[in-house]
Amino acid sequence: MHLPYYIGLLENSEKQLAEAFEYVANHHHDEPDIEQMCQKLSAWSREHHGKVQRFVEKYSEEKSNEPSKLKRDLFAEKRHSSLTLLRDLHDLWLLTQEVQLCWVVIQQAALGLRDEDLKACYTFCSARTKRQVEWLLSRIKQAAPQTLLVAE
Amino acid sequence: MNQTRDSIQDIWGPRFGYEGQWPVRVDERVEEDPDHWVQSACVLCSNGCGMDIGVKEGRIVGVRGRAVDSVNHGRLGPKGLNGWVANNSPDRLTKPLIRRNGQLEEATWDEAMDLIVRKSKELLEKHTSSSIGFYTSGQLFLEEYYALGIVGKAGLGTPHMDGNTRLCTATAAAALKESFGSDGQPGSYSDLDTTEAILHVGHNIASQQTVLWMRVLDRLAGPNPPKLVVIDPRATYTAEKATVHLAPRVGTNVPVMNGLLRLIIEAGNINQEYIDAHTVGFEELKQLVAKWTPERVEQLTGVPAAKLREAAHILGTCNTLVSTALQGVYQSMQATAAAVQVNNLHLLRGLIGHDGSGIYQMNGQPTAQNTRECGADGDLPGFRNWGNEQHIQELADLWNVHPDQIPHWAPPTHAMQIWRYCEQGSIKMLWISATNPLVSMPDLDRARKILAKEDLFVVVQDAFPTETTALADVVLPAAIWGEKTGCFTNVGRTVHISHKAVDPPGEARSDFDIFVEYSRRMDFRDKDGNPLLTSTWQTTEDAFNAWRECTRGRPCDYTGLSYAKLTGDSGIQWPCNEQYPDGKKHLYADGVFSTNIDYCEDYGHDLETGTPRSKDDYKLIDPKGKAFLKGIDYEPPHEEPDAQYPLWLTTGRVVFHFHTRTKTGRSRELHKAAPDGYVQLSTEDAARFGIVEGDMVEVESRRGKVQEPARIGDIEPGLIFVPFHYGYWDQDDRPRAVNELTLTEWDPVSKQPHFKYAAVRIRKVNA
Numbered sequence: 025m026h027l028p029y030y031i032g033l034l035e036n037s038e039k040q041l042a043e044a045f046e047y048v049a050n051h052h053h054d055e056p057d058i059e060q061m062c063q064k065l066s067a068w069s070r071e072h073h074g075k076v077q078r079f080v081e082k083y084s085e086e087k088s089n090e091p092s093k094l095k096r097d098l099f100a101e102k103r104h105s106s107l108t109l110l111r112d113l114h115d116l117w118l119l120t121q122e123v124q125l126c127w128v129v130i131q132q133a134a135l136g137l138r139d140e141d142l143k144a145c146y147t148f149c150s151a152r153t154k155r156q157v158e159w160l161l162s163r164i165k166q167a168a169p170q171t172l173l174v175a176e
Numbered sequence: 177m178n179q180t181r182d183s184i185q186d187i188w189g190p191r192f193g194y195e196g197q198w199p200v201r202v203d204e205r206v207e208e209d210p211d212h213w214v215q216s217a218c219v220l221c222s223n224g225c226g227m228d229i230g231v232k233e234g235r236i237v238g239v240r241g242r243a244v245d246s247v248n249h250g251r252l253g254p255k256g257l258n259g260w261v262a263n264n265s266p267d268r269l270t271k272p273l274i275r276r277n278g279q280l281e282e283a284t285w286d287e288a289m290d291l292i293v294r295k296s297k298e299l300l301e302k303h304t305s306s307s308i309g310f311y312t313s314g315q316l317f318l319e320e321y322y323a324l325g326i327v328g329k330a331g332l333g334t335p336h337m338d339g340n341t342r343l344c345t346a347t348a349a350a351a352l353k354e355s356f357g358s359d360g361q362p363g364s365y366s367d368l369d370t371t372e373a374i375l376h377v378g379h380n381i382a383s384q385q386t387v388l389w390m391r392v393l394d395r396l397a398g399p400n401p402p403k404l405v406v407i408d409p410r411a412t413y414t415a416e417k418a419t420v421h422l423a424p425r426v427g428t429n430v431p432v433m434n435g436l437l438r439l440i441i442e443a444g445n446i447n448q449e450y451i452d453a454h455t456v457g458f459e460e461l462k463q464l465v466a467k468w469t470p471e472r473v474e475q476l477t478g479v480p481a482a483k484l485r486e487a488a489h490i491l492g493t494c495n496t497l498v499s500t501a502l503q504g505v506y507q508s509m510q511a512t513a514a515a516v517q518v519n520n521l522h523l524l525r526g527l528i529g530h531d532g533s534g535i536y537q538m539n540g541q542p543t544a545q546n547t548r549e550c551g552a553d554g555d556l557p558g559f560r561n562w563g564n565e566q567h568i569q570e571l572a573d574l575w576n577v578h579p580d581q582i583p584h585w586a587p588p589t590h591a592m593q594i595w596r597y598c599e600q601g602s603i604k605m606l607w608i609s610a611t612n613p614l615v616s617m618p619d620l621d622r623a624r625k626i627l628a629k630e631d632l633f634v635v636v637q638d639a640f641p642t643e644t645t646a647l648a649d650v651v652l653p654a655a656i657w658g659e660k661t662g663c664f665t666n667v668g669r670t671v672h673i674s675h676k677a678v679d680p681p682g683e684a685r686s687d688f689d690i691f692v693e694y695s696r697r698m699d700f701r702d703k704d705g706n707p708l709l710t711s712t713w714q715t716t717e718d719a720f721n722a723w724r725e726c727t728r729g730r731p732c733d734y735t736g737l738s739y740a741k742l743t744g745d746s747g748i749q750w751p752c753n754e755q756y757p758d759g760k761k762h763l764y765a766d767g768v769f770s771t772n773i774d775y776c777e778d779y780g781h782d783l784e785t786g787t788p789r790s791k792d793d794y795k796l797i798d799p800k801g802k803a804f805l806k807g808i809d810y811e812p813p814h815e816e817p818d819a820q821y822p823l824w825l826t827t828g829r830v831v832f833h834f835h836t837r838t839k840t841g842r843s844r845e846l847h848k849a850a851p852d853g854y855v856q857l858s859t860e861d862a863a864r865f866g867i868v869e870g871d872m873v874e875v876e877s878r879r880g881k882v883q884e885p886a887r888i889g890d891i892e893p894g895l896i897f898v899p900f901h902y903g904y905w906d907q908d909d910r911p912r913a914v915n916e917l918t919l920t921e922w923d924p925v926s927k928q929p930h931f932k933y934a935a936v937r938i939r940k941v942n943a
């Protein structure tokens with residue numbers, strides 16, 4: 025059974041996402057909406073990470089460290105200029121995709137297992153992941169033309 | 177000096193207790209007997225009182241209220257009666273100014289316009305139209321906004337257009353769109369004539385719209401007075417008259433409103449039939465408010481549970497209800513979420529669309545409604561939806577341009593973001609009209625640094641020298657109210673015409689002429705090569721007629737209105753068209769709202785994150801004319817008092833002034849009545865900090881400091897209040913503009929900044 029692996033993957037990726045939102049909040053104090061919203065969305069991921077713990081315990085221990093590599097790779101390059109914000113949001117979006125996909129995979133398993141708790145957890149968390157994705161996308165769309173066409 | 181009443185001594189004048197038909201009382205104040213009167217309306221707040229301008233030998237000599245007008249029945253308040261003298265002020269701007277070698281020097285119109293056009297063309301070529309932004313006002317006339325809207329959206333094609341309306345009424349528009357699918361106030365002022373109950377949330381109506389408050393006072397003095405519920409952290413004039421006054425802690429509007437709705441639902445005081453037939457989202461809302469028991473509300477907001485119950489009883493059992501909300505809601509945490517709770521209250525009870533019931537998501541400024549309607553801000557003309565290709569096509573057809581010329585790839589840039597792009601240097605030209613951001617923007621130090629930037633070319637169009645014109649590269653002298661003809665719409669959808677009474681001073685020109693001239697000089701053309709504005713427009717009346725076409729079939733339908741029809745009688749409410757030739761008192765009388773997917777102005781937002789919903793997602797939930805019940809849970813303010821900054825600061829207005837006092841500060845009477853800023857603090861805090869009445873107090877936040885004389889009393893301990901009108905143009909011996917202290921952050925949906933709270937500390941600076 026590879027469910028534990030995926031729960032580990034999920035747990036890790038929510039954690040990376042929470043940290044990444046926090047990181048972006050802290051690097052964009054001059055963009056008050058970014059700072060506030062990334063803090064809020066970081067809190068969401070932290071909460072999800074907490075909720076997943078009991079399933080980690082329930083279904084075992086096997087940990088994955090793939091997403092932490094992902095985050096390291098994503099936020100690796102040094103960024104300055106007005107491209108920074110767009111690139112940071114871009115990388116956040118990539119991380120949310122990892123989380124979203126983990127949830128999809130786990131939901132399938134939860135249905136098969138008839139684990140009502142896991143299903144409830146999925147329903148609650150993945151709905152919010154979707155809202156994280158949507159916010160990022162809308163903010164990226166807003167920033168894109170100005171960044172690409174006008175900013176130096 | 178002749179006046180029918182002294183509005184400085186007695187703000188609201190004598191009482192005429194009534195129920196049903198509000199009696200007429202004509203208020204008048206003239207310096208000399210006029211030779212003739214010219215029809216207009218007051219531009220010193222969103223009430224838009226019908227007013228005649230008295231003229232003698234080409235000069236304005238006074239005003240009187242228009243008895244026939246449905247808005248004010250002849251009455252005027254202190255600002256209306258006294259503010260007009262500003263037109264005659266010797267310090268009007270009368271010549272264009274250009275900055276040369278660091279100094280603003282007089283120039284000709286030709287030189288000034290030529291410089292602006294050269295700069296614009298250079299930027300267009302090098303950096304695209306997205307390097308140019310406009311920051312306008314709630315003070316122009318609708319023809320001027322529409323001209324500006326077309327110049328910006330079809331001429332230049334820049335997404336960066338907004339106004340100071342973002343600071344004042346963006347949440348009004350947002351809340352109406354979220355609930356009903358489109359902007360537009362559902363009711364009429366005449367609802368106050370019969371209503372059984374009134375709710376004012378964060379709206380100090382007695383100071384803000386003195387004439388509307390006269391109507392309420394007259395009802396309170398007549399038979400069957402309405403019950404009055406007031407939600408405001410301060411003991412305002414409005415709160416003094418309340419049947420129940422709830423004084424929540426700053427930033428806790430959402431829990432109070434959630435608590436009220438819970439009690440009303442629990443008591444069964446809802447109209448289930450109406451809810452089922454005309455709304456969506458009831459179960460979610462019910463669940464959301466369920467946990468807000470009166471005890472929990474009390475704990476968080478400081479509003480006693482018993483008082484909350486009393487208020488819920490009034491609001492839950494009245495057969496008719498008029499509610500209003502303003503800055504106490506709009507400029508605070510969770511602005512849009514709190515404002516829609518007022519809409520929810522009416523929807524849950526079915527109190528909408530009939531005599532006696534109305535909602536006012538209030539405006540502050542006289543023509544803010546038109547900024548929103550005409551597309552001079554972040555909205556598209558005629559309440560069109562930027563996410564709806566069909567709506568964009570309609571505009572493209574009207575203007576005969578390619579649809580892609582009109583920016584609609586993302587939500588139009590809101591004011592705070594425009595300023596941010598200026599700060600970062602990607603907007604390189606900012607054109608400011610009829611507003612004084614260097615007193616009215618939050619976090620003034622930041623705003624000043626932005627306008628002072630070398631690489632930002634700043635054009636300011638105003639009637640007076642201000643803190644803002646001082647930092648401009650080009651200053652254009654503008655003609656104002658009384659010196660030009662045009663129309664504007666008050667908060668109650670009532671359209672007035674304001675005729676030209678006198679010539680502008682010196683070389684001042686109307687904003688309309690300036691925008692049209694810019695368009696001509698930029699040589700903006702439509703698809704067929706015809707000049708964009710000037711081929712069809714000579715006068716403002718031409719512009720009005722073009723605007724009528726733009727509104728055809730939209731909620732704000734003006735097609736039944738004309739200059740002739742608006743002249744002579746009362747103002748008229750939109751929609752005014754073939755079906756409703758005399759305007760329409762109530763929107764949504766049939767319970768059908770503007771939410772249909774092809775018709776709505778907006779697809780709605782995630783109230784918590786502010787993410788706009790896409791058309792595809794809206795398809796899945798298209799409520800086809802039902803209204804939305806929406807809400808979110810409480811979230812604490814982002815800055816709260818702590819050990820370092822132990823007090824809450826809140827800001828607001830005084831009765832005798834408007835905005836940054838560029839007009840009202842030039843009336844001797846209004847100035848004398850309220851000559852300076854102050855800090856209001858409670859007796860407890862005064863004792864704690866060793867402050868007595870009149871002491872100079874330094875107020876400091878993380879962003880700046882001001883010094884204000886102390887006024888003690890009528891406020892909760894822990895909270896202090898400073899009015900926002902006072903800046904530096906007439907007195908610069910100490911820092912005194914309260915926005916030195918306020919925060920740069922905003923509501924995620926309406927993008928309106930949070931002026932209503934900041935953490936501060938105080939100390940006495942002299943005895």
Ligand code: SF4
Pocket residue numbers: 218219220221222223224225251252253254255256257384385386387388
């Ligand atoms: S209530 Fe407003 S519109 Fe009416 S007179 Fe006073 S300032 Fe003018």
